[in-house]
Amino acid sequence: MTSFTPYTYFLCPCTDTSTSTRNLGDSPSAESEENSDDERTFDPRAARSNYSLYPLEHLLYCEDCHQIRCPRCVLDEIVTWYCPNCLFEVPSSTVKSEGNRCTRSCFQCPICVAPLSVSSLEAPPEGLGAELASGQNGPFVLNCAYCMWSSKEIEIQFDKPNGIFAQLAKIKNGGEPIITAKDRRKDREERGKRHFSGSSAAEEYQESEAPITLDPNERLDPESQFSNLKAFYQTQMAESSPVSALGFTGDYGYGSPGALSRIMGLYTGGSFADKKSKSKSGTMREARDALEGLQIDPLSSSEAITKLSTEGWESTASCAQRHEQTTHTPFISDLRPIAYLLRTKRSKRCKTCRHILSKPESKVQTTRFRIRLVALNYIPSIIIKPLQPTLLTASTLLTPLKPVQFLLTFKNPLFDAVKVTLATPAKTPGRFPTKVTVLCPQFEVGANTDVWDEALRDNNTKSSLSGEKRRTKAEASEGQHQAEAGKVWERGRNWVSVVVEVVPPSLRIDGSEWLKSEEMKRDGEEVRDGEDVVEIPVFVRVEWEGEAGGEESGLGGGGKDKEVREKRELAYWCVLGLGKVALD
Amino acid sequence: MSSKRASTMPAPPKPPTSLASSLTIAEHASLTGTHLITLGSNTVVHPRAKFSSAHAPITVGSNCIICERSSIGFQSEASPNERQGVVIQNDVVIEVGAVVEAKTVGEGTVIEVQAKIGKGAVLGKHCKIGPQCEIVEGETVPDFTVVYGNGMRRLDNSGVEDLKLKMVARQIEVLKRLIPSNPAKFQ
Numbered sequence: 005m006t007s008f009t010p011y012t013y014f015l016c017p018c019t020d021t022s023t024s025t026r027n028l029g030d031s032p033s034a035e036s037e038e039n040s041d042d043e044r045t046f047d048p049r050a051a052r053s054n055y056s057l058y059p060l061e062h063l064l065y066c067e068d069c070h071q072i073r074c075p076r077c078v079l080d081e082i083v084t085w086y087c088p089n090c091l092f093e094v095p096s097s098t099v100k101s102e103g104n105r106c107t108r109s110c111f112q113c114p115i116c117v118a119p120l121s122v123s124s125l126e127a128p129p130e131g132l133g134a135e136l137a138s139g140q141n142g143p144f145v146l147n148c149a150y151c152m153w154s155s156k157e158i159e160i161q162f163d164k165p166n167g168i169f170a171q172l173a174k175i176k177n178g179g180e181p182i183i184t185a186k187d188r189r190k191d192r193e194e195r196g197k198r199h200f201s202g203s204s205a206a207e208e209y210q211e212s213e214a215p216i217t218l219d220p221n222e223r224l225d226p227e228s229q230f231s232n233l234k235a236f237y238q239t240q241m242a243e244s245s246p247v248s249a250l251g252f253t254g255d256y257g258y259g260s261p262g263a264l265s266r267i268m269g270l271y272t273g274g275s276f277a278d279k280k281s282k283s284k285s286g287t288m289r290e291a292r293d294a295l296e297g298l299q300i301d302p303l304s305s306s307e308a309i310t311k312l313s314t315e316g317w318e319s320t321a322s323c324a325q326r327h328e329q330t331t332h333t334p335f336i337s338d339l340r341p342i343a344y345l346l347r348t349k350r351s352k353r354c355k356t357c358r359h360i361l362s363k364p365e366s367k368v369q370t371t372r373f374r375i376r377l378v379a380l381n382y383i384p385s386i387i388i389k390p391l392q393p394t395l396l397t398a399s400t401l402l403t404p405l406k407p408v409q410f411l412l413t414f415k416n417p418l419f420d421a422v423k424v425t426l427a428t429p430a431k432t433p434g435r436f437p438t439k440v441t442v443l444c445p446q447f448e449v450g451a452n453t454d455v456w457d458e459a460l461r462d463n464n465t466k467s468s469l470s471g472e473k474r475r476t477k478a479e480a481s482e483g484q485h486q487a488e489a490g491k492v493w494e495r496g497r498n499w500v501s502v503v504v505e506v507v508p509p510s511l512r513i514d515g516s517e518w519l520k521s522e523e524m525k526r527d528g529e530e531v532r533d534g535e536d537v538v539e540i541p542v543f544v545r546v547e548w549e550g551e552a553g554g555e556e557s558g559l560g561g562g563g564k565d566k567e568v569r570e571k572r573e574l575a576y577w578c579v580l581g582l583g584k585v586a587l588d
Numbered sequence: 589m590s591s592k593r594a595s596t597m598p599a600p601p602k603p604p605t606s607l608a609s610s611l612t613i614a615e616h617a618s619l620t621g622t623h624l625i626t627l628g629s630n631t632v633v634h635p636r637a638k639f640s641s642a643h644a645p646i647t648v649g650s651n652c653i654i655c656e657r658s659s660i661g662f663q664s665e666a667s668p669n670e671r672q673g674v675v676i677q678n679d680v681v682i683e684v685g686a687v688v689e690a691k692t693v694g695e696g697t698v699i700e701v702q703a704k705i706g707k708g709a710v711l712g713k714h715c716k717i718g719p720q721c722e723i724v725e726g727e728t729v730p731d732f733t734v735v736y737g738n739g740m741r742r743l744d745n746s747g748v749e750d751l752k753l754k755m756v757a758r759q760i761e762v763l764k765r766l767i768p769s770n771p772a773k774f775q
Contacts, residue, residue, distance in 0.1 A: 157745050
């Protein structure tokens, strides 16, 4: 906990967090009313701030709106679906019909989520002519090289080494075949026929080849239970509700006026439904057996209880394992291999102007982007360093009430020089205010030109940048550790370092009663989580003269006077996390 | 080799060994200590595998694979009930960088990369100790146990032991061709 890495977070302007950041239940105190004018400081510890602060690397930049865009204010569009295991692209139509899992042979181990591989249960051919033998043959299993789980444990074997997904869909745990939905539908229709036309249909049924007899008490897998239930209630709906005026019953019959009045009747206690429609609608019954989708909860069955008592805790699946499964799996023996979830490549659009901010190459194997407007290329990055290099043995914690100086290095990614203006509150908001002084709140950062440009320019004009002498590393180490107000600490080709002085607060609360602010009294006596971190809100304003229009022509070199230069401005809040304060 | 300066230290005494004739042992394997080191038939010892019999003897069965930088043998004084030292049964695979101080390693067990078997532990047959997993001192691991991840354990009921043994035998066949054997150096 003692180690702390300084961080910089940027506030996305999409949410105006400075409004109504009071906690629920807080009475509007005098202080918050005072703050409610235009010159509000941003409170990095406010409850809502967490949701709009991002590291610079997570942000995008819209060139048309000239604004920072965070993950909350972009629209995602799926470019491709692909399987992370076999890297095959899956067409979105297949995703719609087959679901969002790989339908080839990619599976994860249900025990440890490592990828499963298909292997033959038979030893590979050996001896003379082994090369001529056509590969491995039969029965195949899925096995995990990491935890040695194999689908043999749930008694599932495959005939072919490919198309495992389709094969697995037909086998239950234990090796019995799953009666497919198609077969069930056939059986249902047969039963329906018999029900309506008596014995003649039954005879016909006898004649039809390979009749599947379904056990009314069978244990259904969840998919077929759902399809059974759905089919059952559909027939119930069709029977109970009259055919609508248009002549069709629809999916659930909600569209028909008869059904609508029946539903209204349910809510209004029958007064709405007139006698006529009541007489028309028959009573609906519930599912009675497995054929109609009725299943007694298997956990409450004695079978499960005896299994639990004989095999014990070891046979039950862990929470994490059950979470990965799509169905209810209380025991290890119920677990099934997990087909790989498909992943997506997404392009991102600006919510306000609908321009694309990021678009990956649609091919799965490539990691390149066609368009990628990341904020890192538009906004000066801020790096925090302590000015006095701390000894390795010294604690990394800040001493309360002792001024510390930090070096903020602004690095300009733009091809134009920018003018940066910093603003901080004198005291940070919160219970333990830190005193902040930026020694040089206004400075200019050079353009991100070619590395050689500077070397060439140095010969001609020595001090091109506002007459300020560049502080060399040697000079800095000569003991010139006194930072001067209003002066830049160090300057480079496209970067500038300035000094910020901070007086960390004392985290002592047990002062005398009159010293405590109203807020302190209300919030109690403890230092809450995160309150010992010195976080400084900084308002950064960046001004530069860019080329007019969206078209960029190279590095902005030659025809400067011909092109129309346009003044640009960007302003945003940042939060600098400087360090932790020691408890005294 | 001639350009290298020879060590001025006298070579340490070779430990007594009992090597099977069909053993494959690389020249750069290191056998140290004072107790007997027995290596069974068809076993493959990779270069830079370390056997240390300073405190107790080491017995390795047949058809075993001992990989690079693995270290076998007690690293501290053996207690009276550990006098027979490290006994590794047949068909055991000890992967790269594993440290084995077990009393017994059962038949067909696989000890994965950088796993650690504490002193005096007893591993059952057909176990698998996952990469970087640790078995504490004196622990007894039952047959067919798989130790994986963050010390998770399960019993392997797949029943494909014979197949695994066959795969180990095939691996040994290949390694025998790849690793030049020099048992004379250790005798």
